[in-house]
Amino acid sequence: MIVSRAEVRVRYAETDMMGIAYHGNYLPWFEIGRTTLLREQGLPYAELERMGYRLPVLQVRAKYRRPALYDDVLTIVTTMKEQPILRIRLDYRVLRGEELLATGHTEHAFINHENQPVRPPPQFVARMKELFG
Amino acid sequence: MIVSRAEVRVRYAETDMMGIAYHGNYLPWFEIGRTTLLREQGLPYAELERMGYRLPVLQVRAKYRRPALYDDVLTIVTTMKEQPILRIRLDYRVLRGEELLATGHTEHAFINHENQPVRPPPQFVARMKELFG
Amino acid sequence: MIVSRAEVRVRYAETDMMGIAYHGNYLPWFEIGRTTLLREQGLPYAELERMGYRLPVLQVRAKYRRPALYDDVLTIVTTMKEQPILRIRLDYRVLRGEELLATGHTEHAFINHENQPVRPPPQFVARMKELFG
Amino acid sequence: MIVSRAEVRVRYAETDMMGIAYHGNYLPWFEIGRTTLLREQGLPYAELERMGYRLPVLQVRAKYRRPALYDDVLTIVTTMKEQPILRIRLDYRVLRGEELLATGHTEHAFINHENQPVRPPPQFVARMKELFG
Numbered sequence: 001m002i003v004s005r006a007e008v009r010v011r012y013a014e015t016d017m018m019g020i021a022y023h024g025n026y027l028p029w030f031e032i033g034r035t036t037l038l039r040e041q042g043l044p045y046a047e048l049e050r051m052g053y054r055l056p057v058l059q060v061r062a063k064y065r066r067p068a069l070y071d072d073v074l075t076i077v078t079t080m081k082e083q084p085i086l087r088i089r090l091d092y093r094v095l096r097g098e099e100l101l102a103t104g105h106t107e108h109a110f111i112n113h114e115n116q117p118v119r120p121p122p123q124f125v126a127r128m129k130e131l132f133g
Numbered sequence: 134m135i136v137s138r139a140e141v142r143v144r145y146a147e148t149d150m151m152g153i154a155y156h157g158n159y160l161p162w163f164e165i166g167r168t169t170l171l172r173e174q175g176l177p178y179a180e181l182e183r184m185g186y187r188l189p190v191l192q193v194r195a196k197y198r199r200p201a202l203y204d205d206v207l208t209i210v211t212t213m214k215e216q217p218i219l220r221i222r223l224d225y226r227v228l229r230g231e232e233l234l235a236t237g238h239t240e241h242a243f244i245n246h247e248n249q250p251v252r253p254p255p256q257f258v259a260r261m262k263e264l265f266g
Numbered sequence: 267m268i269v270s271r272a273e274v275r276v277r278y279a280e281t282d283m284m285g286i287a288y289h290g291n292y293l294p295w296f297e298i299g300r301t302t303l304l305r306e307q308g309l310p311y312a313e314l315e316r317m318g319y320r321l322p323v324l325q326v327r328a329k330y331r332r333p334a335l336y337d338d339v340l341t342i343v344t345t346m347k348e349q350p351i352l353r354i355r356l357d358y359r360v361l362r363g364e365e366l367l368a369t370g371h372t373e374h375a376f377i378n379h380e381n382q383p384v385r386p387p388p389q390f391v392a393r394m395k396e397l398f399g
Numbered sequence: 400m401i402v403s404r405a406e407v408r409v410r411y412a413e414t415d416m417m418g419i420a421y422h423g424n425y426l427p428w429f430e431i432g433r434t435t436l437l438r439e440q441g442l443p444y445a446e447l448e449r450m451g452y453r454l455p456v457l458q459v460r461a462k463y464r465r466p467a468l469y470d471d472v473l474t475i476v477t478t479m480k481e482q483p484i485l486r487i488r489l490d491y492r493v494l495r496g497e498e499l500l501a502t503g504h505t506e507h508a509f510i511n512h513e514n515q516p517v518r519p520p521p522q523f524v525a526r527m528k529e530l531f532g
Contacts, residue, residue, distance in 0.1 A: 012434070012444075013288055013427035017182075017281035017336055023190040024164075024279055027157035028412035035411070035470070045411075046470040049150075056197070057156040063192040067248070070283055071434070071445040115200070145301070145311075146294035146421055150414035150469055157412055161279035168278070168337070178278075179337040203416055204301070204312040283448075289456040290426035297423075315416075323422040325462045330455070333514070381466070 002080040002131055004037035010072045020067035026102055027060060030092045033078035034106070037090070041127055053121050055088070055108045062104035072096050083132035084120070135213040135264055137170035143205045153200035159235055160193060163225045166211035167239070170223070174260055186254050188221070188241045195237035205229050216265035217253070268346040268397055270303035276338045286333035292368055293326060296358045299344035300372070303356070307393055319387050321354070321374045328370035338362050349398035350386070401479040401530055403436035409471045419466035425501055426459060429491045432477035433505070436489070440526055452520050454487070454507045461503035471495050482531035483519070 008029055016022040035045045048055065068074055077093040087109055094102040112118045119125075141162055149155040168178045181188065201207055210226040220242055227235040245251045252258075274295055282288040301311045314321065334340055343359040353375055360368040378384045385391075407428055415421040434444045447454065467473055476492040486508055493501040511517045518524075 011427055012282055012430050013290055015283035016278055017283065017285045018187055018189065019283045020189075022279055023193065024157055024160035027160065028410055031157075031411050044470065049469075054151055056151065056153075056200075059194070059196045060156065061192070061194045064190060067189075070448075071443065144294055145297050145415055146423055148416035149411055150416065150418045152416045155412055161277055164278050177337065182336075203315075204310065284453055284455065286455075289459065290423055290430075293423035293426065320417055322417065322419075322466075323463060325460070326422065327458070327460045329458045333455075 002037060002041065004033065004040050004078045006032050006036040006076045006078070008032060008074050008076060010068050010070050010074065012070055015070050018067075020069060021072075023062070023064055026062050026064075026094060026104065029074070029076050029094060030060070030062075030078075030090075030104055030106060033076035033092050034090050036076075037078045037080065041131070043124055043127060048121060048124070051121055052113055053118070054111050054113070056111060058087070058107045058109060060104065060106045062102060064102050066099065066101045068094065068096065068101050074101070083128050086117070086119075088120075135170060135174065137166065137173050137211045139165050139169040139209045139211070141165060141207050141209060143201050143203050143207065145203055148203050151200075153202060154205075156195070156197055159195050159197075159227060159237065162207070162209050162227060163193070163195075163211075163223075163237055163239060166209035166225050167223050169209075170211045170213065174264070176257055176260060181254060181257070184254055185246055186251070187244050187246070189244060191220070191240045191242060193237065193239045195235060197235050199232065199234045201227065201229065201234050207234070216261050219250070219252075221253075268303060268307065270299065270306050270344045272298050272302040272342045272344070274298060274340050274342060276334050276336050276340065278336055281336050284333075286335060287338075289328070289330055292328050292330075292360060292370065295340070295342050295360060296326070296328075296344075296356075296370055296372060299342035299358050300356050302342075303344045303346065307397070309390055309393060314387060314390070317387055318378055319384070320377050320379070322377060324353070324373045324375060326370065326372045328368060330368050332365065332367045334360065334362065334367050340367070349394050352383070352385075354386075401436060401440065403432065403439050403477045405431050405435040405475045405477070407431060407473050407475060409467050409469050409473065411469055414469050417466075419468060420471075422461070422463055425461050425463075425493060425503065428473070428475050428493060429459070429461075429477075429489075429503055429505055432475035432491050433489050435475075436477045436479065440530070442523055442526060447520060447523070450520055451512055452517070453510050453512070455510060457486070457506045457508060459503065459505045461501060463501050465498065465500045467493065467495065467500050473500070482527050485516070485518075487519075 014025040075095045079091045091105045110120050147158045208228045212224045225237045243253050280291040341361045345357045358370045376386050413424040474494045478490045491503045509519050
């Protein structure tokens with residue numbers, strides 16, 4: 001299991017007229033979570049793209065428990081629970097201190113620049129084997 | 134069952150460096166779908182807010198099948214399949230012509246300005262009774 | 267002088283906790299204005315990109331007079347006042363009915379896919395000659 | 400003169416199909432710059448709002464010199480050059496290391512919750528006097 005933590009501070013631009021962070025903005029925060037996880041594992045996403053890979057979101061789910069407010073400092077906890085084969089699943093928790101604000105997950109698969117599904121890059125496969133043994 | 138159709142044209146601002154519409158932007162499109170549905174039923178959301186109600190998103194799910202591209206004209210088909218009691222569920226399909234690009238759903242519940250769950254506004258209840266008999 | 271009108275309805279996602287449309291969202295609205303103008307002149311921007319051209323924003327200015335509110339239907343009036351040589355300047359007015367909410371302008375220049383400045387595409391030049399005589 | 404520095408890392412969500420950060424996203428970055436400046440001066444914007452003040456953007460200008468790319472770590476340098484009387488002007492520079500990517504400025508004025516122009520909050524006035532002497 002790989003766990004990563006990233007911090008975001010809620011921007012004014014991310015609030016809506018309900019006075020809270022707009023629910024759609026959690027998706028970019030999840031994205032920050034997973035790119036931080038990849039970077040920490042020596043697999044920066046920008047480099048994967050330069051090597052010809054893309055990792056689009058196939059599906060996303062988010063559950064909102066409590067609102068995030070402007071200027072809140074949030075922690076995005078991203079977890080890869082299982083060794084990915086073709087599909088990669090990531091789970092997210094959004095916290096304000098100890099308080100759980102939202103949960104979610106995304107599913108991904110590698111594609112090439114012609115939008116065709118491909119096997120994960122060798123570096124990715126090697127690193128996953130190391131981690132999940 | 135209530136069905137509503139709304140059109141959006143993909144903005145340049147909504148694309149990402151993959152050359153497609155960023156997956157997070159489907160959530161504002163779902164929002165356009167449901168506010169169009171409410172407006173068509175004589176229940177504009179802006180009015181519900183003025184009456185002291187709010188209808189936050191409790192959860193959202195989206196599945197992406199094919200990418201939407203810049204300048205595409207998309208149809209958001211929003212469906213309310215069942216008469217809502219306390220929870221309101223809406224289903225979405227995002228189409229480019231006949232082609233299905235994405236599906237999703239959201240769940241909502243009415244709250245007041247103190248963020249407490251409340252019964253739906255009387256107009257809403259009356260209209261739902263009319264529609265679902 | 268070329269004038270074009272486009273309509274946008276303010277999305278919930280575009281509001282902020284001040285209860286009004288976030289000032290940054292006027293830039294995507296200006297973008298809708300100029301792409302509508304180009305489309306109406308037979309020069310859809312998507313096609314210009316396919317031909318190898320890009321038209322980035324070099325500078326932007328916006329002045330906000332009155333707030334736009336959620337669900338407002340706005341008209342973006344885009345004007346090209348002078349025949350563009352290398353630089354293209356567009357002026358914008360954002361209206362709610364007769365009421366002027368904001369003004370702005372952008373400046374652009376054509377570049378190629380290597381980010382080098384290039385002369386405008388021949389179709390563009392020909393159309394501008396027709397229009398500005 | 401007050402100077403403040405804030406860091407942002409370009410999000411995937413902030414890129415567009417040109418492969419660079421969408422020009423509109425510099426406005427939220429400017430906003431991060433000025434809220435960081437206010438926080439560092441002991442005047443967090445969230446607190447000013449709780450005290451009944453708002454500080455909307457009256458105008459904004461941005462000039463783009465070089466594109467910012469996905470995953471770039473940018474520094475937003477925000478400067479208040481003159482003691483604000485009723486209008487507050489802030490200048491921004493967006494840097495990647497030593498390289499200047501963009502410049503801009505915004506103008507603001509305090510309003511109350513009824514959207515009427517008001518004098519700046521006493522704490523703000525006192526702090527500005529201290530700083531600009």
